[in-house]
Amino acid sequence: MASALQSAAAPSLGAAYGSVPVPPSGSRLRRFLSFAGPGYLVATGYMDPGNWATALAGGSRFGTALLFVAVLSSLMAVVLQALSARLAFATGRDLAQVCRSAFPPAVSIVFWLVMELAIVATDLAEVIGTAIGLELLTGLPLGAGVILTAFDALLVLAFMRFGFRKLEAFVVALLILIASCFAIELVLARPDMAAVAKGLLPSRELFTNPQMLYIALGILGATVMPHNLYLHSGIVLTRAIGSREIDKRRAIGLAILDSTVALLFALIVNASILVLAAAAFYAHGHFEVAELPDAYRLIAPLLGSTLAPKLFAIALIACGLNSTLTATLAGQIVMEGFVKIRLNPAARRLLTRSIAIVPAVAAIFIGGEATTNSLLVLSQVVLSLTLPFAVVPLVWFTASRTRMGGLVAPRPTTAVAVLIALAIILLNGKLVLDAIVGGG
Structure with a gap:
């Protein structure tokens, strides 16, 4: 059963809260398998079209x-995702709920609106990415594909x-399907493994080549999705744990292991995309491939296989x-946590997706398909811009012994998290400035 502290927290996600039983005893592997899952939901945010x-x-x-x-x-x-799980089990609440308890009502509403904006922005990228995939795979017009994505709410329900x-x-x-597709494509691409191994080491060119530095900042700056920190702190509480501190400490360890394994899986996928681009495009002199349709059209002739682009679209x-x-x-966690509004999952999805679809459809019909990449950048x-509204409170709360008790984040972890937060915020700030003034 979930702890008394958790039950008193009026949790998000309704009946899903504390619904996954965790064996009180048994092997560590068995207990880990009961925790495995939330990390993979979080990992999907690290593989978006951006x-x-x-x-x-x-x-x-x-x-x-x-x-x-x-x-x-x-x-x-x-x-940062490890801190998110730690906060959840230490307090029995998700990040949005902790923010609501710590901030004045007006500040909580501002945070809520900012995070809703972040979720809509994420949804915009998903709409465009899914629509492009459908167009590439089936020939469905991009505008029709964007509209079709509205019906994915039925899948959620x-x-x-x-x-x-x-x-x-x-x-x-x-x-697993995504990873399998890229595994097959990498076999077809036959990357230079010596170059792959060399790429795992930092390059001096990062500091001498402005273009390389800019793309590196793009990779670093888009590392953490702000809504993912709220998401993780909510979905780990679907696990039913005991009320003792030792139970919570074990839960934190298992949840961190789950998210770490999942994020390493996401790294493999993202690295595969980069290695595939290096083998398929860079090695053949195509140095300016940044848009998804261009990659799709170039993969087949460069790899000599009609299967490769289909796998890319899938x-x-x-x-x-x-x-x-x-x-x-x-979206549910943010809305329920900040302002205590609970919507049916399908209704919630339709609302968010409708807001995201409007600019996508308008841009496609007014400016044509070429505008999709601009929307991804937007x-x-x-x-x-919304990232500080997730990272700063997370690091602040998990460093507070008053809120976390004996489960407060270790000082070395907090120090590293502060440096990471500052680095990500500064890098994102630079990218935003460059986007506004046309730098890069």
Whole structure:
């Protein structure tokens, strides 16, 4: 059973809260498997179309030289997501609920509106990515594909009825599909493994080549999705744990292990995109591939296989479906946590997606399909601006012994988290400034 502290917290996600039993005894592997799942829902946020675009641009322009940056960004994400899980089990509440209890009502409303904006921006990228995938795979016009994405709310409703573990299983299945698609493409691309190994080490060119530095900042700056920190702190509380501090401490360890493994999986996928771009485009002299349709059209002739672009499109659609589920959950957690408004999952999804579809449809019909990449850039800028509203309170709360008690984050962890938060915020600020003034 969930702890008394958790039950008193009026949790988000309704019946899903504390619905996944955790064996009180048994092997560590058995207990870990009961915790496995939330980390993979979080990991989907690290494989959105914005990440695809930066990985394609980095791989096509600089080969495998930016692999080190991808690894570093994932390690930064591991630290912050671990703090998110720690906050949840230490307080029995998600990040939005802790913010509401700590801030005046007016500040909570501002935070809520900012995070809703972040979720809409994320949804905009998902809409565009899924629509592009459908167009590439089936020939469906981009505008029609954007409108079609509105009906994914039915998918969310179905899985919420089946239970949270079924939803997690569906997400993991799609992640396996995505990874399989890229594994096959890498076999077809036959990357230079010596170059891959060299790319895992930092390059001096990062500090001498402004273009390389800019793309590296893009990879680092888009590392942490702000809504993912709220999402993780809510969905880990679907696990039913005991009320003792030792139970919570064990839960924190298992949840951190789950998210770390999942984020390393996400790293493998993102690294695969970069390595594929290096092998398929950079190695053949195509140095300016940053848009998803361009990558799709170039893969087949360069790799000598008609299967490769189809796999690319399938993986893109799978990413969109996964993000649909996790964005809905994040929206519920944010709305219920900050302002105590609870909507039916399907209604919540339709509301958010409708807001995201309007600018996408308008831009496509007014400016044509060429505007989709601009919309992807816009979504990343919005996420950059909203990031401090997730990272700063998370690091602040987990460093407070008053709030966390004996489960307060260790000082070395807090110090690293502060440096990471400052770095991400500064990098995102630079990217936003460059986007505004036309730098890069």
